[in-house]
Amino acid sequence: MSSPPGAHLPEHPDFLWENPEPKASYDVVVVGGGGHGLATAYYLAKVHGITNVAVLEKGWLAGGNMARNTTIIRSNYLWDESSGIYEHSLKLWEGLEEDLGYPILFDQRGVLNLAHSLQDVRDSVRRVNANRLNGIDAEWVDPAGVKEICPIVNISQDVRYPVLGATYQPRAGIAKHDYVAWGYARAAHAMGVDLIQNCEVTGLETSGGRITAVETSRGRIAAGKVALCAAGHSSVLAKMVGLRLPLASHPLQALVSELLEPVHPTVVMSNAVHVYVSQAHKGELVMGAGIDSYNGYGQRGSFHIIEQQMSAALELFPIFARAHLLRTWAGIVDVSPDASPIVGLTPVGGLYLNCGWGTGGFKATPGVGHCFAHTIANDKPHPFNEPFTLERFTTGALVDEHGAAAVAH
């Protein structure tokens, strides 16, 4: 008799980290157990020797946007400030598997950012030139070049939004998001970091303008320093100390198809028609949409956004017409006015802010973890996150990345 399906699967592997009870006090409490929070804790321990650290997660580790993103990694942003932090991150990605001693399936298969109008072409060529001046690999490819890199793209000029060319970053790519989180969690745990799940922060305690503790669903935890890595819920947390942030939390939807044979060798993004597509290692087509227009904390969006995204995808990839949708979902993204993040100090002593990554935080995971840990350890921003202050919205020193962020904000 044949064994039932699944019976050949191995035993459940050993857990990569423990589930400790929270201690009464920590040197640093990181709020948010997603990619950014875990990476921050990892670099605090590894680079700065600060191991009396807790990562508090209200749900399960890496179950928010870290589980919901489309895993695209690239550094082809326009401005010098962005080039600094995103390229720093890409360089860390390139050595991350060895650093963590854990497979993350980082695959530098390149990213094409399509241009569909004359203005797109001008902006894209400008961005390629800016990238090259910053030492970032980038090239402009014409429609035939696009077809050569990704043969299934429809480059017919007889469509509503014809492909007029694309920027190409060969070093860009994708990674397996869950493995990235597990790798960071495992390594942070091994250095003594407490990863505390099902622990929601309900209040922030201050005394004399300094943070002293966090109130949580599992009791009060005293903290020398508190670092917020809460993405879509950053505004809610900051409000607990009366801090207003220039953020709007929106649903951002994505979807996967059923498993298919390998057909898509790279990553294709289109700013104008709001779709970005890659094929996961396992074989699903992974596609992301633009944000839903309204504010929302419900981790779901409206179906017409998916319809729009699919019509765009089909025009670009007619071969997808018979693919079946497997599932759709949404994450809550914290969108800032200039499509750039806010990473740094706050008016409250010992309270640090990492938010505003909007639709593009996954690619920054190692880079921001590294820089944010430096900021926390030294009470001073790392040079790469120095431009991304909260004060820039008052001084006017914005870092406008609406073009390179590739999704409508």
Added chain:
Amino acid sequence: MQLIPCPWCGPREEAEFHYGGQAHVAYPEDPSALSDEEWAQYVFFRENPSGPFAERWSHSAGCRRWFNAVRDTRTHDLIAVYRAGEPMPEVIS
């Protein structure tokens, strides 16, 4: 698709509407008197609650008029809609 009750036209599909962000953000009475900090608050900083939120919508593919709504951002439930110029109903606890 969500139905949004336009206060002039009645319930219509969400795709007929355009979102306008937070409601009741008044243009400063004396803009030149504002400090940089106050100006930044007016231009960039908005409420971003997880819960009831007073916001603006335009029925852009219908009557093309703006109106306000109180919507719960967690559930997307529309708690109240009211015409521009009317005070916000007391539904936010």
